[in-house]
Amino acid sequence: MKLGSYWLLVLKVRLDDGFKLYQKVQVLMLEIKNLHVEVDGKKILKGIDMHVRAGEVHAIMGPNGSGKSTLSHVLSGRPGYEITQGSVVYKGKDLLAMSTEEKACEGVFLAFQYPVEIPGVNNAYFLRESLNAIRRHRQQPEVDAMDFMALMKEKLEIIAIKKDLMRRGVNEGFSGGEKKRNEIFQMAMLEPYLAILDETDSGLDIDALKAVAHGVNQLRQPDRSMIMVTHYQRLLDYIIPDVVHVLADGKIQLSGDKDLAKELESRGYDWVSAA
Amino acid sequence: MKEQYQQYFDQHGQQDMWRKEALVSFGSLGIPDTSQEDWRYTDFRVLKRHVFPVAMQKKSIDLNQFCLPSCDATRLVFVDGFFKPELSDDLPVGLQVVPSVFQDTDHLRDGIEALNVALCTAALDVVLSASVEKAIHCLFISASPDVGNYTQSRLVLAEGVHAEVVDMHIGMPNVRSFVNHQSHVKLGRNAVLQHYSLQYLQNKALYRHLMTVTQQEKSQFFSHAIGLGAAMARTDIVVELQGEEASCTLNGLYLTQSRQHMDYHTTVHHRVPNCESHEYYKGILMDRSRAVFNGKVVVHPYAQKTEAHQQNRNLLLSKKSEIDTKPELEIYADDVSCSHGATVGQIDDNQLFYLRSRGLSEEQAKKILTFSFAAELLNHMTDPVLQEHARQRLLQILPGDELSSELQEMS
Numbered sequence A: 001m002k003l004g005s006y007w008l009l010v011l012k013v014r015l016d017d018g019f020k021l022y023q024k025v026q027v028l029m030l031e032i033k034n035l036h037v038e039v040d041g042k043k044i045l046k047g048i049d050m051h052v053r054a055g056e057v058h059a060i061m062g063p064n065g066s067g068k069s070t071l072s073h074v075l076s077g078r079p080g081y082e083i084t085q086g087s088v089v090y091k092g093k094d095l096l097a098m099s100t101e102e103k104a105c106e107g108v109f110l111a112f113q114y115p116v117e118i119p120g121v122n123n124a125y126f127l128r129e130s131l132n133a134i135r136r137h138r139q140q141p142e143v144d145a146m147d148f149m150a151l152m153k154e155k156l157e158i159i160a161i162k163k164d165l166m167r168r169g170v171n172e173g174f175s176g177g178e179k180k181r182n183e184i185f186q187m188a189m190l191e192p193y194l195a196i197l198d199e200t201d202s203g204l205d206i207d208a209l210k211a212v213a214h215g216v217n218q219l220r221q222p223d224r225s226m227i228m229v230t231h232y233q234r235l236l237d238y239i240i241p242d243v244v245h246v247l248a249d250g251k252i253q254l255s256g257d258k259d260l261a262k263e264l265e266s267r268g269y270d271w272v273s274a275a
Numbered sequence B: 001m002k003e004q005y006q007q008y009f010d011q012h013g014q015q016d017m018w019r020k021e022a023l024v025s026f027g028s029l030g031i032p033d034t035s036q037e038d039w040r041y042t043d044f045r046v047l048k049r050h051v052f053p054v055a056m057q058k059k060s061i062d063l064n065q066f067c068l069p070s071c072d073a074t075r076l077v078f079v080d081g082f083f084k085p086e087l088s089d090d091l092p093v094g095l096q097v098v099p100s101v102f103q104d105t106d107h108l109r110d111g112i113e114a115l116n117v118a119l120c121t122a123a124l125d126v127v128l129s130a131s132v133e134k135a136i137h138c139l140f141i142s143a144s145p146d147v148g149n150y151t152q153s154r155l156v157l158a159e160g161v162h163a164e165v166v167d168m169h170i171g172m173p174n175v176r177s178f179v180n181h182q183s184h185v186k187l188g189r190n191a192v193l194q195h196y197s198l199q200y201l202q203n204k205a206l207y208r209h210l211m212t213v214t215q216q217e218k219s220q221f222f223s224h225a226i227g228l229g230a231a232m233a234r235t236d237i238v239v240e241l242q243g244e245e246a247s248c249t250l251n252g253l254y255l256t257q258s259r260q261h262m263d264y265h266t267t268v269h270h271r272v273p274n275c276e277s278h279e280y281y282k283g284i285l286m287d288r289s290r291a292v293f294n295g296k297v298v299v300h301p302y303a304q305k306t307e308a309h310q311q312n313r314n315l316l317l318s319k320k321s322e323i324d325t326k327p328e329l330e331i332y333a334d335d336v337s338c339s340h341g342a343t344v345g346q347i348d349d350n351q352l353f354y355l356r357s358r359g360l361s362e363e364q365a366k367k368i369l370t371f372s373f374a375a376e377l378l379n380h381m382t383d384p385v386l387q388e389h390a391r392q393r394l395l396q397i398l399p400g401d402e403l404s405s406e407l408q409e410m411s
């Protein structure tokens, strides 16, 4: 009897492990296959392959002009890019077939490398319209002004962003760091499943970097994946990635764990291309 | 043409000498055509084909059918060019409504002005020697088809008097009519006038508003012109800065759709030193509509230390819309600070993508961006009730779903 229950226990543990493993393999958030992208006839992405599972954080590093922002833009549907080959499947759906706003409503979020200023459109107002557009798409009830304010208050604390920025126009006159924080704040408000952070760490001072990293870490959850584009290993000290990719010349040249970032920091990118 | 109007004129039994003179001038001046520089882009030839007589029967109107701003003001209602005391508040001291105010017929600019002088049916005559508490709201309703609405207002503000005067033009749907209105303003020393010209006519109306302003020392004139309606509309504003340290601010917002045509011609004469003029007009053009902005500033000799700034910005929402914008600066003094600028642009792609990437539909995103373009000028309106009213009217015209009501508080 004793022996039997021991084996049962072992079997249960094995099954649980197996189930977790199964889940991990199964719940693919994003699958990019052989993606080729051109801008004005110029080949920029030349066969990207990438798998991002639910809950994972991927870092993409790579030299200037290698196509990191291009990839981010294509994933979020910016017009002006021609996809000549390949496919992108997001949560089992064809991402490339969706419009920009559909992607957003389905839970794709891009934190811009260069957040756009929209003078005259109030930040808080804009966010509420966005949130409600997304909620309508998901057949959830809209949030009223009161609930919205409460939600905003909660998220403002997580991101440590000044409240009065919300009363101003979208990014209007924000400092570089404030704009980046605002992107993360929007992410916190809109609760995406796939967040793409394009150089959110660039231009941040040490304290701001820590605050943003803290915010991002708070938003890590089993059903949310993140792709972080960065030039600095430093960010990855605060947000530990599951996978690090090196994008150069329009292709993922190398993938590895967080130690790859350290190696890049000391050896530069030439080493990758040579490898 | 003159003969046809003569006939109505005679029936009307007009005796005033200056009216007869004006009718004669109408005969010689005629309806302006596009060969005249000032009318190059605005073709009122429809006024040559159609006669718009004075309304013969008095129409009764239920004001509740219109969405009016609920201001605490002295409201005066004019229907088809006739004053309606029964729909109006009591006239406070200094205000009266007369058949017309005397005009100098030697300097009529064009046939449309002449026609107004000849046929005017109601003129509001405001002579204020002290500030009035309430704003004066003139509601001009164009109710009957195929008639002309010939109205005038004269505003004379004595030294130090402050006032707010609103001209709002509205109409019944699908009524083709001709609204021919004039305002003449005289501001004494230190007088301050907030003037609103709100053109919310229906789609078939023709509209012409001529406004002249003379300003004495240290007086301030603020003009808020909003143009959202009419098939064809032309506004002329002529300001004479005659006393030192006088200032005028001309703000305007126009939104045109379908085949609408809207024309703003402004002229500011700096005749003496140390005056300021600020002009800011913004336009939104949709569909196949067309707008004209012509801002003329003349700095006369000896008008040193003049500050004159002018800007016109346009947002084209359709490739088929057209804007003709022209600043005209004539400067005959050397120690002045003048600037002007005109821009014509489309919705910014980066801004559009940014909003869409946050889940807003393309149409909503465009609506928000267009509204924010206009909001800047709406925010200059000092009367909050009129501001809100204008905002709602604007939002109704812009395509797309309703925007949540916080837009106003948050914008």
Ligand SMILES: Nc1ncnc2c1ncn2[C@@H]1O[C@H](COP(=O)(O)OP(=O)(O)OP(=O)(O)O)[C@@H](O)[C@H]1O
Pocket: A039, A040, A042, A044, A062, A063, A064, A065, A066, A067, A068, A069, A070, A071, A080, A113
């Ligand atoms: N609209 C465009 N027209 C022409 N070339 C473009 C356009 N957009 C991007 N490119 C080019 O595509 C290449 C990749 O640009 P991308 O912005 O994706 O690089 P990146 O990896 O994000 O660089 P960085 O690290 O500097 O942000 C660059 O050579 C860029 O000049």
Ligand SMILES: [Mg+2]
Pocket: A068, A069, A070, A113, A198, A199
């Ligand atoms: Mg980039």
